[in-house]
Amino acid sequence: MTPPTDPYQAVTHPDPSPYYASLCARGGLQRIEGFGPWIAADAATVRAVLTSEACRVRPQAEPVPRHLTGTPAGALFGRLVRMNDGAPSTAVKQALASALPTVMRSVEAESRRWSARLFSEPCLSLLPEKALQLPVFVLGSLLGFPEESLEECVREVDAYVRFVSQPEARTEGALGAARLVERVTACLQATPRAPALLGTFSARMREEGGPLEALVPNAVGLLTQAYEATAGLLGASLLAFARMPELREQLDRRECSIDDVVREAARHESPIQNTRRFVHARATVANQELEAGETVVVVLAAANRDPRVNPQPDAFLPRRPDRQTFTFGLGAHVCPGQELAVTMVSAAVERVLASGLELTPLSKSITWRASTNARILGGLQ
16 A cells, blocks of 8 residues: 555545654654645644644734635634634633533533434445534534524535635635524524523623624634534544444443543544644744744644554553543644534444444445545545
C-alpha cells in the first residue's frame, strides 16, 4: 500500500497510522518536500503550537476565508468563537462552556430519542447518512427547530460546511448559512420563552458580558461544528466494534462501558485528524523560529498515538489509564462540545449494538468522505 504523501492526503488513506507514526517519531516542527506548511505531529510539539500566543486560528490578513467574504456564510464564519481570538471571543467561549454542562441531561434524552428513531433498524449502507443526521437532529431539537424541518437543516448544515472548504459550493453554502441563522433567530424570539439550550446560552452570555450579536452565529456553530466531528466519532466507534468483536464481550462482562469505547475511539481513530494554526508574529515555538505569516498543520491524530503520552498507542484499550486525547484540541480553542459528541455517539452505538446489526463488513472494505481534516465513514466498497 502506497503511504500518504502529506497530512491532508492521510485523512482519507486506508491506513494512515504508519505515516503518522513516522511524523511523530521525527518530532519537532518539520517540513516535507512539496508541502508548504510546517507540520506538528508529536504530542509535545502539538501542545506547544496549540498553546502558543503566536499561533492563531486564522491568518492575520484573512480573518474570514476570501471566498466566503460578502456572503451570509462569511458573516456567520466571522463570528464563530472557534475561528476568532481576543477578548469578545473569550467571553462567548466562557458562556458556552458554562451553558453546555447544564443541558447535558436534555442532550442525553434527545440523543436516546433520536438514536431510537435513526438506528432502530439500521442498515450498513445507510450508516454514513444517519451518522451525519444525528448531531443536527439532536442539537436542532434542543435549539427549538420544528421536527419537520430537521432533514432540510441537515442539507443546510452540509452545504455550509462544504462551502467553507470548497469555493465552488458558493450558492448552496451561502443559502444554507442564511437559512440556519434565520431558524435560530426565530427560535430565540419564540414565545413564551426560547428553548432551553438557547435560553441558557443567552443567560450565560449576559452574565459573561459577551456580545449578544454573537449569540445566534455561535448557536448555529454548535450545529456546524458538531456535524462532521460527531459523525466521524460514531464511525470510529462502530469500526472499533467491527474490528474487535471482543469489545462486545468486554461490555457483557462489564469490564468497560460504551462510553469508554467511544472515548478510546476518539483517540485511536481521531475523527478530526488535523487542524491549522497561523503565525501572527515572529516567534520561537517548539524550539523552531517561525516567521509571521507561516502556517502550521497540527496533526492531532499523530499526537494521539504518541507513545510518550499514550503507551501502547496502537492498542485499543477502553479503560486506558491516563489517556491523553488531542482530538478536541487544547488551550484557548479547546472544543467545548466534546461531551456533546461523546453523549450523542454513546447513545447511537448502544442502539446499533442492540439492533443486532452485523458490523464485520466495516472492518473489510470502506471508503471515507472527501475531506482534508475530518475522517468520516463514506460507505462500503
